[in-house]
Amino acid sequence: MANIITTSGLCKQYGAAMGVKDLDLSVPEGVIYGFLGPNGAGKSTTMKMILGLAKPTRGTIIVFDKEVNRRNRLAILKETGSLIEAPSFYAHLTGKENLKIISTLKELPDSEIDRVLKFVRLEDQKNKKAGQYSLGMKQRLGLAGALLGNPRLLILDEPTNGLDPAGIQEIRELICSLPKSFGITVMVSSHLLSEIDQMAGHIGVISRGELVFQDRLSALHDRSESRIAIRTLDNIAAGSVLSSQGIAYQEQEGYLLIPKLNDNQLAGYFIRFLKEDIGVVRIEERKKTLEDIFLELTGMAVKL
Structure with missing residues (x-):
């Protein structure tokens, strides 16, 4: 064009x-x-x-x-x-x-x-x-x-x-x-x-x-793709489990951020965590809004 x-x-x-x-x-x-x-x-x-x-x-x-x-x-x-x-x-x-x-x-x-x-x-x-x-x-x-x-x-x-x-x-x-x-x-x-x-x-x-x-x-x-945020009692061990399965993750403010998975895949990882005595205390789906992305691009995002 x-x-x-x-x-x-x-x-x-x-x-x-x-x-x-x-x-x-x-x-x-x-x-x-x-x-x-x-x-x-x-x-x-x-x-x-x-x-x-x-x-x-x-x-x-x-x-x-x-x-x-x-x-x-x-x-x-x-x-x-x-x-x-x-x-x-x-x-x-x-x-x-x-x-x-x-x-x-x-x-x-x-x-x-x-x-x-x-x-x-x-x-x-x-x-x-x-x-x-x-x-x-x-x-x-x-x-x-x-x-x-x-x-x-x-x-x-x-x-x-x-x-x-x-x-x-x-x-x-x-x-x-x-x-x-x-x-x-x-x-x-x-x-x-x-x-x-x-x-x-x-x-x-x-x-x-x-x-x-x-x-x-x-x-x-x-850029606003959904991700899953997981918080456990042992994020280091949980990260090792994810890495062993080829799942890339990021650590952010006490959470492990992973790509969005279907319910069966997610349940499978929770079972692995339980077998490794890793307690899962919170899970949530996160998606950046366009406003979030715009504020980050322009350096106007509020840091809490």
Whole structure:
């Protein structure tokens, strides 16, 4: 699968601080790529550099097989839609009039305005002043503006931030329909794993400006495999029994962690423990949630 965005060694320095450090992103074409990280991790800065709104300290950015630089920037932007941070509009103008300004700058016909208004479900509010729009309607109007001209790439920075549950679901549904309906590649950022989990097929996790994970979302789910935690009166002897049967285990806070086994296998090991006079005092199934994995990747896990 070809990449629509590739960055290599991308850095952004502010004084002595590195806001983004040696970032190597690979965003495949035709997917929703979730760019995940805590607030202040460098998501917005990275997106601004991809759009040419911020100049990298060093490193390269390739979009549509073109390097993002002064010579190629306009050609890249013609095929790119974006919504960075909160959308801004002229409050005294209607939703349609605000989009008319953007379409005029892009030299697009009025039919394009009607198309995107219908897609974001604002056709019935197009003549309402933007200052009277709810936050969710403003986000949808911002998305409509980004979709004018049917771009190949859409870059969205925290598009559900501040919305109520109904507004979040609405924006999410619109975003999820874009690759299939229009062939648009979407790069969407969020600090909420639950949001990215419901939208993206590929994911990049950034923490303190550094990329700590990048792969299909399914690879992150694979990290949450179930394990069995066993606590005995003699973990050393119990570990020897497991090793003699070819079972790999880890010791963690007084427990032996082993791969998940079926009931018959597990019962067989308990019988072996009893024969060796090893008392089993506790057994439990453990499974890391995606939130646990995210917190570990970003160094935010609470150690008790």
